[in-house]
Amino acid sequence: MKKNNLGTGAGFVLILVWCLLPVAWIISLSFKSPEETAAGSPQFLPKDATLQNYRDILDNPDFLDALRNSFGIALIATFLSVVFATLAAYAIARLEFRGKRAVLSLALAIAMFPVVALVGPLFDMWRTFGLFNTWPGLIIPYMSFTLPLAIWTLAAFFREIPWELEQAAQVDGATSWQAFRKVIVPLAAPGVFTAAILTFFFAWNEFVLAISLTSTTGSRTVPAQLSYFVGPDPFNPPYGQLATASVVVTVPIIIIVLIFQRKIVAGLTSGAVKG
Template sequence: MRADGRQGKDRSRHWIGFIAIPVWCLLPVAWIVSLSFKSLEETAAGSPQFLPKDFTTSNYGEILKNDDFTRALINSFGIAMIATVLSVVFATPAAYAIARLEFKGKRLVLSMAPAIAMFPVVSLVGPLFDMWRTFGLFNTWPGLIIPYMTFTLPLAIWTLSAFFREIPWEMEQAAQVDGATSWQAFHKVIVPLAAPGVFTAAILTFFFARNEFVLTISLTSTTSSRTVPAQMSFFVGPDPFNPPYAQLATASVIVTIPVIIIVLLFQRKIVAGLTSGAVKG
């Protein structure tokens, strides 16, 4: 009886933890969603209640009609997608070489990849600002794509190299025995097997590039290439001491919806890529 009582207490504690943790994590998200349905007058008055007094969807209509915001959405998706595609294309053969070949400095290259990805972006802003102004890349898509690749490319290499190590070497040797060249074995055998890892690397790099703020706020001056994180900082409203919190919350919800959809649609591939690359090594 005592053992059953202890097991019952342990289960109740586990269930309390399982409920408390999601509630604690999702509470800010729920507050932002609730705030997006409040009127500007209600938020300006410092409304403390969770649910809006007067439920309204006018904020969504105003945000979607804002040309600067829609342009920022296009910029965010386009710049992040191009940086992701280039990073994955260059990282795939590089990660394969690191996983399969033996050369001097291999461990140094692999250990430097995450270090470069985590390098403080603020220290690059000053030199990049002067260089981009000189080369004519300031306030352009390439002016953001190139520095974005400084952290998306190492991240993709580090993720893919761990995944390529899990693919049996015999698969490639069997293809070569059947008459395939090294490139054909890599292209037709290894890359399809590494598809979950490639997809995982693409998702991670896309989210990193899409959420970047420091570079885009420093290397742009107009909405022609400014992305959403930077554009949202210009939502100041007519009163600088009372920002339009409802519009900021609405923009945050609109920006977050595509991320949630992508994760829900491809969560199995993301989990498969992460777990497959973390089994060994």
């Protein structure tokens, strides 16, 4: 038993080091000067740690605009996707109608569709409709790919909620909408926040649509904007600034994930049925 525990612990430590080593390297790189990053074989820890990269990034108006765009587009896409997915998943889980399996299959097929195949048609359509290089021009395709995944996630949660709870609320005088809003949605809170996390991650990290459907910093998100950090020449990219931008972008994500995890735990406890 002790040997098994020792092997499990060693494997866990090995996987943890393997996963966190690139993150530690990026953080270390963000504190190095351009002269040190230009060296042939830089050491892991910076010789002379500096905050100049962070000052340069936070003083870069293009990066700040991209950060604002990423937050705005990701939050709007997440909110709309979760709202629509909640209503659609409830209908799929509770109602019997012809073509239910076809709807779920179509949703899954859309989620699996390659994003790059839509870049060309969307580029032409958005330029025709005036949506190119705008927030809606990114929010709409983001929702197209996040809605199916959110619907599948939420439908599974709604199926696990006892139908009797909603019937009991209606017997007590609640309307169907009140029973759904005050009974079903709180019980499905873990699924709602899980769908929100998945949607936000997709919108925050998406690169192909962001680089193809934007042309200025007016709506370009952070992943697309980082591709324009080219440095003074092609042979000397600003590794330190790229690493610093990655750290700055990752910190809000970590905070948001921690907040959502607490909400998930709260949803699980509030949804417990007391006998």
